[in-house]
Amino acid sequence: RKEVEQDPGPFNVPEGATVAFNCTYSNSASQSFFWYRQDCRKEPKLLMSVYSSGNEDGRFTAQLNRASQYISLLIRDSKLSDSATYLCVVTKATNDYKLSFGAGTTVTVRA
Amino acid sequence: IAGITQAPTSQILAAGRRMTLRCTQDMRHNAMYWYRQDLGLGLRLIHYSNTAGTTGKGEVPDGYSVSRANTDDFPLTLASAVPSQTSVYFCASSSSGGTTDTQYFGPGTRLTVL
Numbered sequence: 001r002k003e004v005e006q007d008p009g010p011f012n013v014p015e016g017a018t019v020a021f022n023c024t025y026s027n028s029a030s031q032s033f034f035w036y037r038q039d040c041r042k043e044p045k046l047l048m049s050v051y052s053s054g055n056e057d058g059r060f061t062a063q064l065n066r067a068s069q070y071i072s073l074l075i076r077d078s079k080l081s082d083s084a085t086y087l088c089v090v091t092k093a094t095n096d097y098k099l100s101f102g103a104g105t106t107v108t109v110r111a
Numbered sequence: 112i113a114g115i116t117q118a119p120t121s122q123i124l125a126a127g128r129r130m131t132l133r134c135t136q137d138m139r140h141n142a143m144y145w146y147r148q149d150l151g152l153g154l155r156l157i158h159y160s161n162t163a164g165t166t167g168k169g170e171v172p173d174g175y176s177v178s179r180a181n182t183d184d185f186p187l188t189l190a191s192a193v194p195s196q197t198s199v200y201f202c203a204s205s206s207s208g209g210t211t212d213t214q215y216f217g218p219g220t221r222l223t224v225l
């Protein structure tokens with residue numbers, strides 16, 4: 001079983017729509033969780049960290065469910081510029097800073 | 112402009128050849144990493160360095176070596192390239208290597224081994 005699994009998509013949505021997707025992780029000892037964004041043929045960049053209580057950053061909302069071992073990302077009022085691949089990232093365990101990356105979920109926002 | 116640079120941007124290499132991918136950061140970050148990214152797979156850690164003078168093996172270290180002689184540079188060497196090493200290679204750094212530290216990535220090197 002992969003350490004981090006994501007639905008690869010693609011999620012094709014119209015501008016203004018809401019899109020949401022999940023990521024599951026296998027190691028119950030995982031401590032830190034992130035969403036990274038990767039544009040085509042570019043480097044990944046941190047979108048947001050995911051906190052236990054859930055958190056928002058503008059149109060983006062991240063949630064963590066430790067009991068079911070998944071995190072989610074919701075994008076409201078989608079913009080064309082949101083088209084990208086979203087990488088779910090998890091640290092493996094306490095005091096282990098090495099990250100485990102999901103293969104990514106591709107979102108395409110159409111006009 | 113502060114950040115991470117990688118060289119070359121892309122390279123086609125004959126199997127069996129030796130190749131060094133260069134990575135330099137000017138953010139004075141202690142920790143640096145090398146990843147490879149293959150289609151359908153997440154980024155996989157090859158090697159890492161917590162601080163200058165130390166290195167460690169990641170998830171897929173075989174066929175690769177690294178050195179960290181100073182804070183800024185973290186070269187990745189393929190001693191004898193094989194076609195399975197065809198991939199996109201990303202170098203990254205973070206300030207201290209802590210679990211909540213943001214990792215900043217370089218623009219990547221696209222390597223094709225024939």
